[in-house]
Amino acid sequence: SxxxxxxxxxxxxxxxxxxxxxxxxxxxxxxxxxxxxxxxxxxxxxxxxxxxxxxxxxxxxxxxxxxxxxxxxxxxxxxxxxxxALTAPVIIVDFVKKGLIADAGVASLALILVSYAILLVVRKLGGRHGQR
Incomplete structure (x- = not known):
């Protein structure tokens, strides 16, 4: 697949x-x-x-x-x-190719926010388990 x-x-x-x-x-x-x-x-x-x-x-x-x-x-x-395949980076590139810069910006911001949320969760879990 x-x-x-x-x-x-x-x-x-x-x-x-x-x-x-x-x-x-x-x-x-x-x-x-x-x-x-x-x-x-x-x-x-x-x-x-x-x-x-x-x-x-x-x-x-x-x-x-x-x-x-x-x-x-x-x-x-x-x-x-x-x-x-429609992954987030592919969609962003597609938006840029079509000249939809605002849509690409919104999609990029969404990707950044999701990544940041994952980082916060990982940091919280890491702190709880004694990660440096």
Missing amino acids: SLTLIVFAHVAITYSFTVRTITNAMNALDQSFEEAAKSLGATPFSTFFNVVFPQIKSSIFAGAIFAFTRSLDETGATLAVAPE
């Missing part, structure tokens, strides 16, 4: 940015914490979720936000894989 193609296209575009963010966090980890957990009998699964994940979760979160914002701006991939 078109939705599946759009999702795959956006994942392909944003994947490297997210992986880079998480890889940098993983490389900065102090290995002694993992070694201590293993020496105390922790399983690899337990070590990851109790030692590694808490240290990299902010990077995972940052990568996800970066991927989301990058994906919001992507019209080329959407039009390439599903030209009939």
